[in-house]
Each structure stands twice: as structure tokens, then as C-alpha cells.
Amino acid sequence: MLKSLISAFAMYSKIPMPEIEWSEENHKYSLCFFPLIGLIIGFVEYIWGAFCYAFQIGTVLYSAVSVIIPVIVTGGIHLDGFCDVLDAKNSYADRERKLEIMKDSRVGAFALIGLVSYFIIQFGLYSEISSEHAFMSSGIIFIISRALSGIGAVTLKCAKKSGTLQGFSEPADRKITLVSLILIYAFCILFLIYIDMLCGISVFLVSALSFVYYRNFSYKTFGGITGDLAGYFLQICEISMLGVIVLCDILERGVCC
Numbered sequence: 347m348l349k350s351l352i353s354a355f356a357m358y359s360k361i362p363m364p365e366i367e368w369s370e371e372n373h374k375y376s377l378c379f380f381p382l383i384g385l386i387i388g389f390v391e392y393i394w395g396a397f398c399y400a401f402q403i404g405t406v407l408y409s410a411v412s413v414i415i416p417v418i419v420t421g422g423i424h425l426d427g428f429c430d431v432l433d434a435k436n437s438y439a440d441r442e443r444k445l446e447i448m449k450d451s452r453v454g455a456f457a458l459i460g461l462v463s464y465f466i467i468q469f470g471l472y473s474e475i476s477s478e479h480a481f482m483s484s485g486i487i488f489i490i491s492r493a494l495s496g497i498g499a500v501t502l503k504c505a506k507k508s509g510t511l512q513g514f515s516e517p518a519d520r521k522i523t524l525v526s527l528i529l530i531y532a533f534c535i536l537f538l539i540y541i542d543m544l545c546g547i548s549v550f551l552v553s554a555l556s557f558v559y560y561r562n563f564s565y566k567t568f569g570g571i572t573g574d575l576a577g578y579f580l581q582i583c584e585i586s587m588l589g590v591i592v593l594c595d596i597l598e599r600g601v602c603c
Contacts, residue, residue, distance in 0.1 A: 350375035351382075359383045360421040374519050377496040378526040384492040387419050388485030395481055409472035413465055416488065416584075427577020428464070429457035434568075441569055445505065448574045468585060471592045479542040480595035483549065486534050487587040490549070491580045493531040494557050498571060498579065500524055502561055505570030544598070548590040556583040 349366050354376040356363040361383075366372055391412055398408040417425065433454035434444040447454075475481055499515040500523050535553075539546030560579035564571045 347375055351379045354379040355383060358423060359386075359419055361386070361419070370516070375522065377499055377515070377523045380496045381489045381492040381527070381530050383419065384488030384490070387416050387488040390415050390419065391485045391488075392482070405473045409469045412472045413468050424577035424580045425461065427574035428581040429453055429461055430574040431578035432460040433457045434574075441567070444568060445572075448572065464581065464585065468588065471585075471588045474592045475595060476599065477595050479545065480591050482541060483538055483545050483591045484588060486538055487549070487584050487591070490531060490534045490553055490587065491583040493527045493534070494553060494583060495576050495580050496527045497524065497531070498557065498560060499576060500527075502564070503570040505564070505568045505572050505575075542594065542598075545591055545594040548594055549587050552586045552590045553583055556586050 349372040352363045352366050353368070353372050355361050356366075357376070358380060394411055394415060395408065397403070430448040430450075433450075433456050434447040436456040437444060437447055439447070472484075475484060500520045504515070535546060535550045537546075538549050556579065560571075560575070560582070564575045564579075568575065
């Protein structure tokens with residue numbers, strides 16, 4: 347269990363971890379611990395937001411740092427997949443060529459355009475958060491996205507027979523991993539519903555729809571999922587959930603007014 351925890355954090359975060367043998371046995375429960383990285387991101391976001399509130403730091407600086415925190419914690423590994431998928435998707439090449447493009451380490455024009463657009467939208471959404479429940483909800487999305495990403499890793503078919511995703515999904519104890527991640531996902535949704543029913547239900551619907559889109563898009567375009575597609579899904583899921591949280595916050599402000 348401890349080695350699985352270490353391997354998950356070593357792969358999907360920049361948090362220093364002890365060195366362990368990179369073996370299938372040590373990856374058996376790694377995906378169970380994947381949402382813990384989201385918990386750490388959410389906690390850091392919460393501390394940063396509380397600091398900004400206490401010292402009356404402006405919206406612009408709060409939003410800018412909030413956008414960067416996940417990148418610092420993860421090292422941008424999921425954004426790398428997001429960029430690779432954008433380049434492959436917009437190449438309009440055949441399936442095999444798209445898979446080759448995703449393996450290319452170079453950043454194309456579509457990836458750059460998509461990444462900049464993503465950060466601008468994310469920055470704008472953070473700047474609109476005003477209520478306490480919206481602020482708390484925005485930290486939970488990092489756990490939800492990783493729980494769903496892990497569920498996808500052990501339930502959806504892979505587009506390739508090798509790769510980073512296969513290195514974690516194939517050795518995984520699928521039953522324990524799936525049950526653990528479903529429970530984490532359910533707990534997060536119930537917690538969001540508890541603090542704000544409209545927000546919680548909206549996040550549930552959007553996250554579920556994001557997962558369905560991820561599955562259908564991956565199967566149709568690439569014949570299955572890959573590590574890059576998992577990163578693409580995680581980013582799309584997070585920005586979608588943040589969007590509905592802000593939308594609910596705006597609607598509730600309007601009702602109160």
C-alpha cells in the first residue's frame with residue numbers, strides 16, 4: 347500500500363518521494379491514491395484563498411496563483427497530455443498518425459492556442475468566485491477529476507498495448523481500485539450537495555457528462571484511451587466543473603439581490 351502511494355505521487359506529482367522499485371507489484375493500488383494528489387491541490391488552493399482573504403489581496407493575484415498551483419503540484423503532466431491531444435485532434439489525420447502526433451514532444455500551434463485559451467478561461471472563472479461555498483467547492487473538483495480519471499483507467503479499453511497509463515492500469519487490483527474511486531467520487535458529490543445543493547447536482551451532471559464525452563471521443567477518434575487522453579479528460583473535467591460552480595454562484599448572487 348505504501349509503495350503504491352509513493353508510486354502514485356512520484357508519477358503524478360512533483361512532491362518529493364522516496365525512491366522505490368518501479369515494478370507492477372508497486373502499482374497495484376496506485377490509482378486508489380491518485381485522488382489524494384487532488385486533495386493536496388485543493389488544500390493548497392484553500393490555504394492560498396484564506397491568505398488572500400486575511401490580507402485583502404486582490405482578485406487578479408488570487409486568480410493568477412490559483413491557476414498556477416495545480417501546475418506546481420503536478421509538474422504539468424496532465425496539461426502535457428491536454429496539449430498533445432489538441433495537436434492530434436486538430437491534425438485531421440488518420441488514427442495511427444494521430445497516435446504518433448501525441449508521442450511527439452514538440453508543441454504545435456493548436457496546443458499553444460488551446461493552452462493559452464484554457465488558462466485565460468480558468469483565470470476568469472477564478473476571478474468570479476465570491477461566496478464561501480463556491481470557494482470550498484472549487485477545491486473539491488481536483489479530487490473528483492482524479493477519481494473519474496482512475497475509474498476510466500480501469501474500466502475503459504486502451505488504444506495501445508504499452509504506455510504510462512497501461513503501466514498503472516494493467517497491474518491494478520481492478521475491483522478494489524474501482525470500489526475505492528467510486529466511493530471517493532460519491533463522497534465528494536454528496537459533500538458538495540451538502541454545502542450547496544444546486545452546485546453539487548450541477549457538478550455531478552457536468553462531471554458525468556465529461557466522462558461520457560471522454561469515453562466516446564477516445565473510442566471514436568483513437569480507438570481507446572491513453573495517458574495523454576487521460577490528461578486531456580482531467581483538464582476538461584476540471585474546467586467544466588469550475589465553470590458550473592461559478593455559474594451557480596452568479597445565479598445565487600442574482601437571486602439574493
